Amino acid sequence: AVYKQVCLAVDHVLPGVGVRVFGSSVNGFGTAGSDLDLSLTATPTSTQLTNLAAYIEDQVPTMSNLDSSRLTARIPILKFDVAIPVAVPVNSNGTQQQRVIQVDLSPSNTLAQINTKLLHTYSLHPMASSIMLLLKRLVRKYNVNNPSEGSLSTYAYVLMVIHYLQTVNVLPDLQSLAYLRQTDAHGNVCSAQIVRPNTPPHVPLQHPHSPHYVCNVYFLCPNNRVEYDALMKLYGASNVSASDVGFHFVNFLYYFVNQFDYRRDVVSITKNDPDFANYAVAATMQAQTQAQQAVDCNDAAAVGLAGYAKLLKCEHWPESFTTKHNTLSVADPLEKFYDVSHVLKNSQWFRIRKVFAEALERLCSYGTDSRGGCDVKSVVQVLLGTEES
Numbered sequence: 001a002v003y004k005q006v007c008l009a010v011d012h013v014l015p016g017v018g019v020r021v022f023g024s025s026v027n028g029f030g031t032a033g034s035d036l037d038l039s040l041t042a043t044p045t046s047t048q049l050t051n052l053a054a055y056i057e058d059q060v061p062t063m064s065n066l067d068s069s070r071l072t073a074r075i076p077i078l079k080f081d082v083a084i085p086v087a088v089p090v091n092s093n094g095t096q097q098q099r100v101i102q103v104d105l106s107p108s109n110t111l112a113q114i115n116t117k118l119l120h121t122y123s124l125h126p127m128a129s130s131i132m133l134l135l136k137r138l139v140r141k142y143n144v145n146n147p148s149e150g151s152l153s154t155y156a157y158v159l160m161v162i163h164y165l166q167t168v169n170v171l172p173d174l175q176s177l178a179y180l181r182q183t184d185a186h187g188n189v190c191s192a193q194i195v196r197p198n199t200p201p202h203v204p205l206q207h208p209h210s211p212h213y214v215c216n217v218y219f220l221c222p223n224n225r226v227e228y229d230a231l232m233k234l235y236g237a238s239n240v241s242a243s244d245v246g247f248h249f250v251n252f253l254y255y256f257v258n259q260f261d262y263r264r265d266v267v268s269i270t271k272n273d274p275d276f277a278n279y280a281v282a283a284t285m286q287a288q289t290q291a292q293q294a295v296d297c298n299d300a301a302a303v304g305l306a307g308y309a310k311l312l313k314c315e316h317w318p319e320s321f322t323t324k325h326n327t328l329s330v331a332d333p334l335e336k337f338y339d340v341s342h343v344l345k346n347s348q349w350f351r352i353r354k355v356f357a358e359a360l361e362r363l364c365s366y367g368t369d370s371r372g373g374c375d376v377k378s379v380v381q382v383l384l385g386t387e388e389s
Contacts, residue, residue, distance in 0.1 A: 001084045002036055002101045009060055010040065010105075013052045017042045022109070022116040028123025029132045029158050035102045036082075039109040046071065049107070053078055074209055078105040110205065111334055114217045118174065118333060121221055122162050122269075125235045127170055130245045130376065131252060132161050138383050142355045150345030152352065156330045159340060162269045164252045172234065175270045175333065176200045177220040179227055192230040194220065207335065215334050242375040249379055253360040257353060267341075268331040328352075359383060 007019045023037030024030035044052070053068040056078075067079040083098045106112075123129045135157055139145040147153045165171040178201055180193040203218040222228040260267075327349040330340040359382075366382050 002082045002103065003038070005060070005062060005082055005084075006038060006103060006105065009056055009063070010052065012059075013055050014040070014042070014044055014048060017044070019105075020113060022112045023104075024154060027116045027119040027158075028129055029119060029154075031133070031136065035104060037112070038103060038105045039112060040105070040107050043107040046076075049076060049078065056080055075106055075109065079103070080105075109208075111208070111215065111217070114205075115332075115334055117221060118219050119158060119162075121174055121219065121231070122171060124231065125165075125171060126240045127245060127248060128161060128165055130240075131165070131249050132158055134245075134249050134376070134379055134383065135161060135252070137380065138355065138359055139352075141383065142351070144348065144352045144355055147343045149348070150343055151348040152328070152330075152341055152344060156340045156344075159269055159330050159333070160256065160267055161252065163267045164255050165248070166269060167255070168248070168251070170248070172220075173270060174219045174221075175216075179220065179230070181227075189224055189226045192227045194230050194234050210337075213335075213337065215336075217334055219333075242377070246375045246379045250360065250363050253356045253363070257357045257360055262328045262349075263326065266329045266331050268336075269333050270331075270336065 003019065003021065010017055010019055018041035019038050020041060021036070022039055024034040025036050049071050050068070053066060053071070056063050057066045057080075062083050063080050064083070065079075065081045070077040070079070079102065081100045081102055083100050086097050086099045123132075136145070136154070139152075139157060143149075144151045145154055145157065162171060166173060176196055177194055178197050180195050181189050182191045184190045201218045202216050205215045205217045207213040207215055220231070222231050256262075326346050327344045328341050332338040332340050362382050363379065366378060
């Protein structure tokens with residue numbers, strides 16, 4: 001209902017321009033209360049976006065709280081609420097109850113669409129989506145998931161969960177794997193084996209806002225049942241139990257409280273590759289010798305690290321990483337030069353680590369007292385403070 005309303009409003013102002021869904025509502029890590037992220041299939045001018053904002057504000061009664069303050073941002077965003085009726089009896093005063101959905105509408109955003117598919121492929125492993133649901137309950141309870149207040153976004157937390165699961169070999173690096181396919185006489189895929197090639201496939205996409213940077217948007221994505229079954233076999237998803245989820249959630253907290261060196265490392269869900277060097281050369285327009293220094297830095301980062309998904313905050317890499325020695329840095333998997341947690345304040349990172357540490361202590365105490373580990377139900381009870389005394 002919300003999607004249809006937005007499509008009608010867009011078509012009235014921008015005939016022929018479509019609307020696509022991306023983000024948490026469709027990437028497998030969202031919940032019923034997730035915001036709706038939408039992108040247009042074209043890139044309108046600033047005047048056209050302003051006209052769209054005016055139409056929504058003045059002519060569409062079901063849309064309210066319009067915020068056009070970010071129309072001049074690097075990625076323009078139009079934010080507004082959409083009210084839809086809910087399938088419950090009317091209120092005592094005879095009015096229909098409504099549910100309000102917050103919508104973020106942006107111009108054409110190919111990278112966001114690809115990123116959504118990447119995260120959705122990771123979410124097919126029930127361990128990833130289950131841990132994220134538990135983490136959402138924790139960070140929302142203590143209000144440490146609001147980037148506007150200098151905290152981390154839900155997207156950053158998703159990347160942290162995937163990163164942790166890679167370090168314990170539950171999830172692979174989908175951007176370094178490929179399908180080895182066999183087809184029948186009609187060209188249909190009849191078998192598919194997942195392999196790690198020496199040189200991962202490269203699918204270049206010109207960055208829409210950084211003309212000197214080309215993103216590698218390749219990742220292993222099943223396109224048919226045979227490839228999906230091969231991925232599920234790799235995931236081993238059928239063996240995930242409630243106690244496994246509880247164990248890994250506790251271990252996730254322990255990892256980011258006691259093991260991950262946020263002063264030195266960058267949270268990443270991709271292997272080390274020359275993209276950082278690519279960006280360093282293009283962005284600074286410096287000599288080939290400096291480019292080689294960036295490549296050498298990549299090589300050095302690959303040596304002696306416990307997990308292949310770790311990256312160092314090397315001085316030759318983008319400034320957004322090297323200047324943040326006191327807080328967490330989270331690399332975007334496609335825009336690898338972009339620090340997803342760049343808004344994170346020192347005070348908020350301290351709060352997040354404190355929330356993690358206190359939750360870890362409560363869960364460990366519960367596990368000791370109950371003479372066993374924590375399953376999902378127990379974790380929820382402890383996190384919400386409803387465990388039995």
